[in-house]
Amino acid sequence: MHNKTAILVIDMLEDFITGALKCERAAATVPEAAKLLRGARAVGIPVIFCNDAHREGVDLELALWGEHAMKGTAGAAVTAALGPEAGDYVVEKRRYSAFFHTELDLLLRELGIKTVVLIGIQAHICVQHTAAEAYFLGYDVVLCTPLIEAFTEELKTSAIGYMADMYAAKTVTTDALLEEFHG
Numbered sequence: 001m002h003n004k005t006a007i008l009v010i011d012m013l014e015d016f017i018t019g020a021l022k023c024e025r026a027a028a029t030v031p032e033a034a035k036l037l038r039g040a041r042a043v044g045i046p047v048i049f050c051n052d053a054h055r056e057g058v059d060l061e062l063a064l065w066g067e068h069a070m071k072g073t074a075g076a077a078v079t080a081a082l083g084p085e086a087g088d089y090v091v092e093k094r095r096y097s098a099f100f101h102t103e104l105d106l107l108l109r110e111l112g113i114k115t116v117v118l119i120g121i122q123a124h125i126c127v128q129h130t131a132a133e134a135y136f137l138g139y140d141v142v143l144c145t146p147l148i149e150a151f152t153e154e155l156k157t158s159a160i161g162y163m164a165d166m167y168a169a170k171t172v173t174t175d176a177l178l179e180e181f182h183g
């Protein structure tokens with residue numbers, strides 16, 4: 001599978017891990033996420049960071065959540081242990097879905113990607129909306145469940161169940177993925 005697979009790293013940004021909307025559960029996944037990304041890069045699987053980058057005074061989400069991941073600020077940076085590294089891709093987004101009015105679908109198509117592996121946060125918000133649109137567009141969706149987090153275990157579990165049921169998302173562990181990449 002792996003020459004047609006990419007990893008989408010959703011919103012692993014400073015504001016969501018240590019800042020304005022911090023999630024300690026996400027912080028705990030960083031070492032294992034870094035290991036997955038190293039394994040992916042080693043076999044040429046594209047790593048695509050899908051990052052909130054909001055426009056001040058414009059983006060509608062800000063009224064609901066307050067200011068977070070404002071474009072160009074330190075809070076909008078990917079947590080340093082994950083990247084981006086040379087050869088990684090970065091797609092900026094202004095909505096929950098990494099596909100909505102971004103270049104992500106064009107990038108995936110030009111890379112020949114058929115399967116997207118999702119990791120990151122939050123399970124029931126940006127991960128779920130990105131999984132929905134990936135499914136609508138015909139991509140196979142894989143969820144690396146130890147590396148997908150939310151504010152609570154209940155939110156995480158229910159979102160993963162919903163994505164498995166509605167988008168035929170396959171759930172895997174980090175080690176199983178790494179084995180598949182290197183197999």
Ligand code: ZN
Pocket residue numbers: 052054061068069094095
């Ligand atoms: Zn946002």
